[in-house]
Amino acid sequence: MNEATTEAPKLTAKDFASNQEVRWCPGCGDYAILKAVQKTLADVEAKTENTVFVSGIGCASRFPYYMATYGFHSIHGRAPAIATGIKLANPDLDVWIISGDGDALSIGGNHFVHLVRRNVDVQFLLFNNEIYGLTKGQFSPTSRVGTRSPSSPLGCIENPVSAVQLALGSGGHFVARAVDTAQKELTETLKRAHAFKGTSFVEIFQNCVVYNDGAFDAFTAKDKAADMQIHVEHGKPLIFGRERNKGLRIVSGALALEVVTIGENGVTEADILVHDETNRMLGCLLADMNEPEFPVAMGVLYCKPGHIFEVEIRKMVEAQTSHATTSLNDVLRQGHTWAVGGDADEA
Amino acid sequence: MTGSAIDNSRVSPVRQTLDSAVVRFSGDSGDGMQITGGQFTLATAVAQNNLSTFPDYPAEIRAPTGTTFGVSAFQINFGSRVIKTAGDEFDVLVAMNPAALKVELPGLKVGGILIVDSGSFQERNLHRAGYGADPLKDGSLEAYRVIEMDISTLTQDAVSAFGLSKKEALRCKNFWTLGYVYWMFDRDRQATIDWLKRKFASRPDIADANIAALNAGHALAETMETADGLQSYTVPHAPDIEPGLYRTVTGAEAMAWGLAVGSKLAALRLVFCSYPITPASPVLHTLSKMIEHDIVTFQAEDEIAAVCAAIGASYAGGLGVTSSSGPGISLKAEAIGLAVSSERPLVVINTQRAGPSTGLPTKTEQSDLLQALYGRNGECPLVVIAARSPSDCFEMAIEACHIATKYQTPVMVLSDGYISNASEPWLIPDVDAMEPFPTDLHQDGPCFDPSIRDAETLARPWAIPGTPCLEHRIGGLEKSFETGNISYDPANHQKMTDVRAAKVAGVVRDIPDQGVEAGPESGPVAVVGWGSTYGPINRAVSNLIDEGLSVSHIHVRNLWPLPANLGALLAGFDQVLVPEMNSGQFVKVLRDQYLIDAKGINKVMGQPFKIHELEDAIRAYWEAAQ
Numbered sequence: 017m018n019e020a021t022t023e024a025p026k027l028t029a030k031d032f033a034s035n036q037e038v039r040w041c042p043g044c045g046d047y048a049i050l051k052a053v054q055k056t057l058a059d060v061e062a063k064t065e066n067t068v069f070v071s072g073i074g075c076a077s078r079f080p081y082y083m084a085t086y087g088f089h090s091i092h093g094r095a096p097a098i099a100t101g102i103k104l105a106n107p108d109l110d111v112w113i114i115s116g117d118g119d120a121l122s123i124g125g126n127h128f129v130h131l132v133r134r135n136v137d138v139q140f141l142l143f144n145n146e147i148y149g150l151t152k153g154q155f156s157p158t159s160r161v162g163t164r165s166p167s168s169p170l171g172c173i174e175n176p177v178s179a180v181q182l183a184l185g186s187g188g189h190f191v192a193r194a195v196d197t198a199q200k201e202l203t204e205t206l207k208r209a210h211a212f213k214g215t216s217f218v219e220i221f222q223n224c225v226v227y228n229d230g231a232f233d234a235f236t237a238k239d240k241a242a243d244m245q246i247h248v249e250h251g252k253p254l255i256f257g258r259e260r261n262k263g264l265r266i267v268s269g270a271l272a273l274e275v276v277t278i279g280e281n282g283v284t285e286a287d288i289l290v291h292d293e294t295n296r297m298l299g300c301l302l303a304d305m306n307e308p309e310f311p312v313a314m315g316v317l318y319c320k321p322g323h324i325f326e327v328e329i330r331k332m333v334e335a336q337t338s339h340a341t342t343s344l345n346d347v348l349r350q351g352h353t354w355a356v357g358g359d360a361d362e363a
Numbered sequence: 364m365t366g367s368a369i370d371n372s373r374v375s376p377v378r379q380t381l382d383s384a385v386v387r388f389s390g391d392s393g394d395g396m397q398i399t400g401g402q403f404t405l406a407t408a409v410a411q412n413n414l415s416t417f418p419d420y421p422a423e424i425r426a427p428t429g430t431t432f433g434v435s436a437f438q439i440n441f442g443s444r445v446i447k448t449a450g451d452e453f454d455v456l457v458a459m460n461p462a463a464l465k466v467e468l469p470g471l472k473v474g475g476i477l478i479v480d481s482g483s484f485q486e487r488n489l490h491r492a493g494y495g496a497d498p499l500k501d502g503s504l505e506a507y508r509v510i511e512m513d514i515s516t517l518t519q520d521a522v523s524a525f526g527l528s529k530k531e532a533l534r535c536k537n538f539w540t541l542g543y544v545y546w547m548f549d550r551d552r553q554a555t556i557d558w559l560k561r562k563f564a565s566r567p568d569i570a571d572a573n574i575a576a577l578n579a580g581h582a583l584a585e586t587m588e589t590a591d592g593l594q595s596y597t598v599p600h601a602p603d604i605e606p607g608l609y610r611t612v613t614g615a616e617a618m619a620w621g622l623a624v625g626s627k628l629a630a631l632r633l634v635f636c637s638y639p640i641t642p643a644s645p646v647l648h649t650l651s652k653m654i655e656h657d658i659v660t661f662q663a664e665d666e667i668a669a670v671c672a673a674i675g676a677s678y679a680g681g682l683g684v685t686s687s688s689g690p691g692i693s694l695k696a697e698a699i700g701l702a703v704s705s706e707r708p709l710v711v712i713n714t715q716r717a718g719p720s721t722g723l724p725t726k727t728e729q730s731d732l733l734q735a736l737y738g739r740n741g742e743c744p745l746v747v748i749a750a751r752s753p754s755d756c757f758e759m760a761i762e763a764c765h766i767a768t769k770y771q772t773p774v775m776v777l778s779d780g781y782i783s784n785a786s787e788p789w790l791i792p793d794v795d796a797m798e799p800f801p802t803d804l805h806q807d808g809p810c811f812d813p814s815i816r817d818a819e820t821l822a823r824p825w826a827i828p829g830t831p832c833l834e835h836r837i838g839g840l841e842k843s844f845e846t847g848n849i850s851y852d853p854a855n856h857q858k859m860t861d862v863r864a865a866k867v868a869g870v871v872r873d874i875p876d877q878g879v880e881a882g883p884e885s886g887p888v889a890v891v892g893w894g895s896t897y898g899p900i901n902r903a904v905s906n907l908i909d910e911g912l913s914v915s916h917i918h919v920r921n922l923w924p925l926p927a928n929l930g931a932l933l934a935g936f937d938q939v940l941v942p943e944m945n946s947g948q949f950v951k952v953l954r955d956q957y958l959i960d961a962k963g964i965n966k967v968m969g970q971p972f973k974i975h976e977l978e979d980a981i982r983a984y985w986e987a988a989q
């Protein structure tokens with residue numbers, strides 16, 4: 017790649033903003049995510065020329081226009097496939113996929129599964145607002161049962177898909193969750209995602225003020241967040257709550273989690289489970305937690321490196337090309353050939 | 364078989380000299396007829412005959428044995444004269460079981476040779492094939508010269524020394540039969556023996572058994588000839604073959620190699636993205652074996668992913684190519700529109716099959732032309748070119764790479780199941796002598812200016828991610844001609860639509876003027892074809908010219924844009940006939956573009972045209988015009 021030879025000044029978050037006017041609805045959660053991503057890129061000292069944002073279609077997918085990097089706003093649901101092609105042609109690029117819940121899990125569900133399964137080295141940010149924003153408010157595959165929308169006036173009867181569980185079930189190696197307005201945690205999670213080699217999947221709860229305002233209030237509202245969210249951190253006990261006195265432990269004799277209160281019923285801090293982000297089963301249990309019985313898990317639920325698709329391909333290509341014994345001319349001449357007007361037949 | 368001069372130069376046996384012959388091998392899908400045909404092709408090529416083949420697969424991978432829908436056939440037409448089709452009626456039919464006889468007999472010439480394995484004509488097989496009585500016994504084959512042998516038993520006897528199971532022994536039947544046919548046509552067995560040794564390197568017993576079967580069939584033919592005087596033939600070297608090094612090539616191989624060479628000439632890494640589908644998959648298989656040439660192949664999760672990955676690859680500076688057949692091409696339509704809108708190179712290979720929907724996957728048709736030209740949303744013009752023969756796939760693939768990179772535009776290459784599977788001898792080109800066409804990547808400038816377009820090609824500069832200072836955003840939303848930013852301005856949309864159309868229309872500069880393949884440059888009748896109908900049309904027209912008719916053959920390879928002189932050329936003919944393996948798609952385009960009263964000759968049977976069908980149809984028009 018083209019590396020700048022002179023020492024370039026350090027870029028700030030502003031340097032990652034393009035000159036395009038941002039056109040989301042005032043108050044949309046997308047603004048907060050945009051800000052966090054720009055800050056993350058500055059913090060990790062990303063290069064604008066080496067960074068590519070690829071998106072599908074939806075409100076969220078307008079994101080690349082607002083970044084002063086390379087960007088490809090493609091077609092509905094297909095960003096993972098386009099990103100895979102980009103990485104096949106040039107594995108050195110730093111690729112971010114921006115997608116909505118409809119884009120990623122409905123029309124693009126198939127590509128999502130396969131991107132994650134292949135472990136292509138990209139950051140996949142799913143802006144989950146549990147609704148179709150751009151097409152004016154129809155229910156989405158993450159909408160809860162009962163959601164009333166123009167296409168489900170009597171309430172949605174479909175069971176929602178869990179994005180993080182789908183990512184884990186697809187063999188995901190990095191699965192994390194965050195809230196749009198929780199800037200500090202979001203930025204930290206995005207940095208972890210960026211540092212991870214392989215598909216880093218981050219579900220971001222994003223408030224759509226127009227079509228699904230307050231959808232996540234039950235665990236994101238100021239007065240609820242502390243009690244209804246748990247921020248998981250590798251090696252730290254799974255403690256949460258305003259008073260930091262609630263925790264998760266394994267139900268004795270069963271493969272399940274329960275919420276306990278430290279200081280009640282003889283529970284001490286030593287009883288609380290310590291987060292191990294390399295434990296896939298634990299990741300699944302955390303991903304499965306829903307309010308109101310459980311807090312919603314935020315942060316890196318699971319992280320364990322695996323082999324990376326385009327890296328393996330590149331290794332194979334390099335191994336083969338470095339030992340190449342034939343030219344294209346040879347390929348054309350392999351197998352049985354025969355000469356006409358010349359001498360004997362060749363084999 | 365044509366020609367009858369007795370060649371007395373050989374002492375024994377006396378072989379009749381032919382200038383061409385058609386042989387069809389048919390049997391159960393498990394009988395190895397494609398391998399048999401492939402080996403016969405090789406031996407025939409080595410004998411320096413011109414040839415053309417037609418592998419005709421059953422639709423079912425493993426149909427119940429002995430059924431008519433499980434019949435697999437391989438046809439070859441070879442000779443010392445120019446061979447352009449796999450031939451119409453067969454001179455020799457090999458039928459390994461009653462079902463094959465039932466299905467294939469109608470294609471055998473009256474007086475033709477029929478070789479049957481009487482060992483497979485038992486009650487059960489006859490019943491499965493739908494025969495009430497044994498056709499070998501009821502006199503229904505009197506019009507043919509029947510060579511009836513218990514090939515099953517003869518093969519088992521021939522291989523008994525190798526300790527194979529009965530099932531394994533019977534598998535050698537096809538090589539026994541091949542040995543027999545080799546003797547009939549004076550073919551050398553060595554290439555096949557070598558092939559068997561290589562193929563079964565890890566099972567030498569199997570290799571040896573097959574070789575023994577081949578030799579036994581050959582030996583028996585020799586003895587039988589002396590016994591009952593059945594004829595044997597010589598087909599001399601084709602005299603008019605251009606000197607050079609040759610091989611046989613299928614359309615799929617030629618397409619794959621053309622893409623590999625095309626991307627090398629463009630100095631780009633080939634990123635080939637596909638999803639398996641019959642009959643397109645062999646292109647993927649061929650390229651997957653070529654990783655040492657820095658070719659990346661990607662088996663995507665579906666066709667949409669395949670085309671999108673190819674677009675992503677081109678966006679990032681590779682040469683993105685995707686390949687499929689009809690149903691898969693339908694799925695790619697939206698993304699092809701994205702490629703048109705984002706103005707990056709993309710090559711789409713469409714190996715057409717019979718449709719609609721899943722249609723007849725193993726059969727051939729030319730019915731995706733209108734889809735290729737018009738089958739997308741919005742005004743979405745595409746460069747469309749069509750290969751006319753197996754070896755022509757090589758050149759068309761290179762042409763597609765050239766146009767796609769030069770004009771920064773998608774190009775669709777039409778092939779079909781027939782030319783993809785068929786093989787023909789190929790004068791192997793020298794890749795090193797070909798003119799490279801490296802693409803200029805946009806490298807410098809203080810910023811990216813999307814309004815820059817090449818004055819001639821109208822191509823936008825190709826600035827790929829990773830290049831400092833040229834960061835920009837593209838996508839499927841309409842963009843301003845001036846700034847490249849999203850634009851809903853009505854006049855701008857008109858302008859961008861016009862520019863995209865003009866860009867594709869401008870490709871005409873790189874298209875040679877349309878020539879005439881056979882016959883005069885103007886006159887009473889022009890037969891206009893495209894794609895794989897080249898062979899049958901050319902032979903039919905040549906035959907009619909030999910009869911004294913004034914007919915011309917025009918074959919169009921560039922379907923969009925059309926060659927600049929095509930309208931004027933067609934205006935010089937009183938009648939324009941357009942044979943197509945569809946219900947009349949190109950004829951619509953010609954009528955639309957040139958306001959001429961072109962007429963279609965159409966066949967939608969999943970089978971290529973036969974020469975006589977075309978001759979009859981053309982003759983009828985010719986006579987009506989007199």
Ligand SMILES: Cc1ncc(C[n+]2csc(CCOP(=O)(O)OP(=O)(O)O)c2C)c(N)n1
Pocket residue numbers: 073074075076077092115116117118119120143145147148149150151156697
């Ligand atoms: C092939 C296709 N089908 C449908 C659409 C219409 N469409 C555009 S965005 C969208 C849903 C967007 O929802 P989501 O992905 O959740 O993103 P959001 O707008 O909420 O950010 C739909 C259905 C389209 N553009 N393309």
Ligand code: SF4
Pocket residue numbers: 039040041043044045046075076145149150223224225226227
């Ligand atoms: S519709 Fe919803 S998601 Fe879309 S921009 Fe407006 S607030 Fe954001």
